[in-house]
Amino acid sequence: MKKYISLLAAAGLAASPLLAQDAEWETEGLSDDAITIGVMGPFSGNASSYSKALIGMMAYYDKVNEEGGVHGRKLVAVQEDTACDSAKGLAAAKKLISQDEVFMLQGNSCSGVALALRPTIEEAGLPWIVAHAVSDSISDPLAANIFHGVPTGGANGRAMAAFVLSKPDTSNVAIIEHSNDWAHSYSNPAREYLEENGVAPSLELTMERGQTDATAQVLKLRQEKPDFIIAALYEAETAIFLRDLKKYGMGDIPVMGTAGTDLENTLKRTGDFDTVKNYYVIHSYVDNLDGPLMQPWGEMIHKYYPDEELSTFSFVSIGSAEALVSALEAVGPELTRSKLMAALEEVRDFDTGILSDPISWTADDHQGVKGSAVAGFVDGEPTVLKAWGQPY
Amino acid sequence: MSQIMPSARQRKMRTLLFWAVPAVLLLLPLATNPYTQFIANGMLVSVLVTLGFTLTIGNLGQLAFANTAFFGIGAYSSAILAAKLGVPWLLTIPLAGAFGALGGFLASAAALRGIRTYYLAIITLAFGELMRWAYLHAKPLTGGTDGMPMPRETLLGISLTDDTLKFYIFLAVTVLLVKATLNLMRSHFGRAVMAVRENEIATASLAIPTARVILATFMWSGFVVGCAGALFARHVGHVFPESFGMLHLIASFAMVLVGGLGSVLGAVLGAVLLTALPEYLRAFPGMEELFFGLIVAGVLVAMPMGLASLLRRVSPIFVERFYREAP
Numbered sequence: 146m147k148k149y150i151s152l153l154a155a156a157g158l159a160a161s162p163l164l165a166q167d168a169e170w171e172t173e174g175l176s177d178d179a180i181t182i183g184v185m186g187p188f189s190g191n192a193s194s195y196s197k198a199l200i201g202m203m204a205y206y207d208k209v210n211e212e213g214g215v216h217g218r219k220l221v222a223v224q225e226d227t228a229c230d231s232a233k234g235l236a237a238a239k240k241l242i243s244q245d246e247v248f249m250l251q252g253n254s255c256s257g258v259a260l261a262l263r264p265t266i267e268e269a270g271l272p273w274i275v276a277h278a279v280s281d282s283i284s285d286p287l288a289a290n291i292f293h294g295v296p297t298g299g300a301n302g303r304a305m306a307a308f309v310l311s312k313p314d315t316s317n318v319a320i321i322e323h324s325n326d327w328a329h330s331y332s333n334p335a336r337e338y339l340e341e342n343g344v345a346p347s348l349e350l351t352m353e354r355g356q357t358d359a360t361a362q363v364l365k366l367r368q369e370k371p372d373f374i375i376a377a378l379y380e381a382e383t384a385i386f387l388r389d390l391k392k393y394g395m396g397d398i399p400v401m402g403t404a405g406t407d408l409e410n411t412l413k414r415t416g417d418f419d420t421v422k423n424y425y426v427i428h429s430y431v432d433n434l435d436g437p438l439m440q441p442w443g444e445m446i447h448k449y450y451p452d453e454e455l456s457t458f459s460f461v462s463i464g465s466a467e468a469l470v471s472a473l474e475a476v477g478p479e480l481t482r483s484k485l486m487a488a489l490e491e492v493r494d495f496d497t498g499i500l501s502d503p504i505s506w507t508a509d510d511h512q513g514v515k516g517s518a519v520a521g522f523v524d525g526e527p528t529v530l531k532a533w534g535q536p537y
Numbered sequence: 538m539s540q541i542m543p544s545a546r547q548r549k550m551r552t553l554l555f556w557a558v559p560a561v562l563l564l565l566p567l568a569t570n571p572y573t574q575f576i577a578n579g580m581l582v583s584v585l586v587t588l589g590f591t592l593t594i595g596n597l598g599q600l601a602f603a604n605t606a607f608f609g610i611g612a613y614s615s616a617i618l619a620a621k622l623g624v625p626w627l628l629t630i631p632l633a634g635a636f637g638a639l640g641g642f643l644a645s646a647a648a649l650r651g652i653r654t655y656y657l658a659i660i661t662l663a664f665g666e667l668m669r670w671a672y673l674h675a676k677p678l679t680g681g682t683d684g685m686p687m688p689r690e691t692l693l694g695i696s697l698t699d700d701t702l703k704f705y706i707f708l709a710v711t712v713l714l715v716k717a718t719l720n721l722m723r724s725h726f727g728r729a730v731m732a733v734r735e736n737e738i739a740t741a742s743l744a745i746p747t748a749r750v751i752l753a754t755f756m757w758s759g760f761v762v763g764c765a766g767a768l769f770a771r772h773v774g775h776v777f778p779e780s781f782g783m784l785h786l787i788a789s790f791a792m793v794l795v796g797g798l799g800s801v802l803g804a805v806l807g808a809v810l811l812t813a814l815p816e817y818l819r820a821f822p823g824m825e826e827l828f829f830g831l832i833v834a835g836v837l838v839a840m841p842m843g844l845a846s847l848l849r850r851v852s853p854i855f856v857e858r859f860y861r862e863a864p
Contacts, residue, residue: 235773268698325681
């Protein structure tokens, strides 16, 4: 017996540095009064406008800090630039993990960069909440430490199709899209959803980026006379498509667009309300950007970032920041990385008050937001809709 | 500009220095963390890219910008061979070089038809954009906009995601290719390359097959940069079309100019400086691009012949044999 006890003691002694190392890793980036969070985004380069997507999250951290933090700890953001470039993004991630030794990561625009980061961050094991990039492959297949806090491309695609089918008597649906993966990330899940519900797209058309005329596509649509058109097009091409649709007398056919377009901007581009009166877009929020439900969030951002010009992007990361704070509060003062990840997996139907759909993370599914609302003009006013004819 | 050529003793010192630098670098992982190691690995990739670029633009004197195309060809070849055919990544390095050389062969076609200066620049730029279009649209092969992830692989039981292991492989490949290029440029062929740059007609009158010289230089440049592409694919672990656009080309061009056009030493210095600089400038968020631009402009104003010219002034051991500063 003594022999076994000695052996166990020896094994325990040998393992103690490893255990100490594990304990050290669990609380890396934590102090009695701060939780350091690595925030990566494209702060320079061609895609730097996407960095606006992190402003809401940063403002929310500031708000929480002003209210005393979480269990006495302030949320301290360490920002690093990815420039929307995979090599620079990897350097940023490695710096945050190994040099700045942050407790966790949150943020990231640019799906390509996030995809490139995934193996490194998965290997490092610290919690990472993706707060803007939408590619489903970032969080699927499941990685224990990667959580998606915004609707993915797949969720948005399904939401588009669900809205289309919510219009009574819709059976003839056409799809027009760019021939790139961005468009496919919306159209493929939308197509799957339609087919699951017994509606096969009657016509599938392509409109390439940079195309300045959609006559050929519109004439084909005129022959098919669809009940609804799903358009996975960028904003400039959307405006051209809607203009030509009206030109050929088909302006009454409703068109469902992606989250990559915005009602007001599309109206500005076409300069003609009649072209957009039947245009609907994915809108992840509970209200219009200038609506009463969004107003407190806009005020929060302006309190900490007075010069921020609010756009759709400015609000996108707030929901995941709220879910994080909720999980941190649930863990209590004895915070570790493992405890936080376990708490994140317990987040269920979390109403953020800003995202149209709740956040739910489980042990088997880290894609937290499963749907989106839709925005369209109702009686000439931009309105957020749950389904056809049903205001949010 | 006339230069004092190194003596036999100084040339020996230079050889010693050439091997001493990588020998010292072998100890580098002892002083780095995963972040700084990653940056060091990126520098080695950039050295090869810049080296290949300076060969065509500096040594051969052709205004050719197909360099980024060779880089993309190398990276995608490596990723496709490794991910789709299961070829071990180490073996994909020379194969990616061979595909890069093939790219060099294609890019040289315009030069061989007597197209020069700005016209060659536009054609080679178009070649680069055409390749990027291919990466985007050949989705079954390249993964389209989602890119190509490199498969997980181990070497001697160590994962190839390990930056230290990658560093030793990158260092070996870089030293090998830099040495080979130096030897090539010191050879009869290297003299022919520079003769073509100085006066193509006069060179042809000496019975030097200028077309073959141009073709071979483009191909060697493609090989070097193609190998760099294979290293890059493993370096970032996921190859995307955006990595091979105009921004990369401009960055590589800046490395060539800051280091010193047509100088192997300059390629190394330019690549190291301009890969490290943006990382130092992370400390100035929002100002990185401004500072980067100012520093590059400052170096070029102070040293129009690049950093290598500064070292040549310090000691003749840094004078490259048969090197003459590009006009």
